[in-house]
Amino acid sequence: MNQNDEMQLAQENLTRLRDCCQSLQKQMTTVLIGQNEVVRLLLTGLLSGGHMLVIGVPGLAKTMMVKALADLLGWDFRRIQFTPDLMPADITGTEILQADESGRRRDLIFHRGPVFANLILADEINRTPPKTQAALLEAMQELAVTVNGKTYRLSPPFIVVATQNPSNRRHLSPAGSATRPVHAEHPH
Secondary structure (H helix, E strand, O other): OOHHHHHHHHHHHHHHHHHHHHHHHHHHHHHOOOOHHHHHHHHHHHHOOOOEEEEOOOOOOHHHHHHHHHHHHOOOEEEEEOOOOOOHHHHHEEEEEEEOOOOOOEEEEEEEOOOOOOEEEEEOHHHOOHHHHHHHHHHHHHOEEEEOOEEEEOOOOOEEEEEEOOOOOOOOOOOOOOOOOEEEEOOO
């Protein structure tokens, strides 16, 4: 393949990517009226392979926006509601002692948590303790979770869209920033 053919192929790939992005944006803005800028930022974060942080008060269709994106992409979607009592195992999964059919042998079997999906909505991430945020950050950075010293790989694509309430509300822990998420101020 010569240099002209490579340039032509690159141009065709960029054109297809642009067309796909425009189609996704158009489809999402038909569901989310008046949210064009937030949708554009969400798609920018998605294309860059980054995780995103959306700041805004509850009730602004953040869940609908992320679920619509997952549906359009055909990705597995999970919403995790972060609360003050949420534990790391609640998001990563845990090992459970299970007996075989005879009842003689017992093994620890790993049961995957909701973080084992392609697109995660980490709703109100600043409401949960730092230890639980750290478990999510491990998944975001390492594409894996560690439970009882064992590492379990997550399947790509893996994107987290975290929401955070404005900091003037009570019972909040600042969201971790180790992954430098794309920051989109959600209008309110």
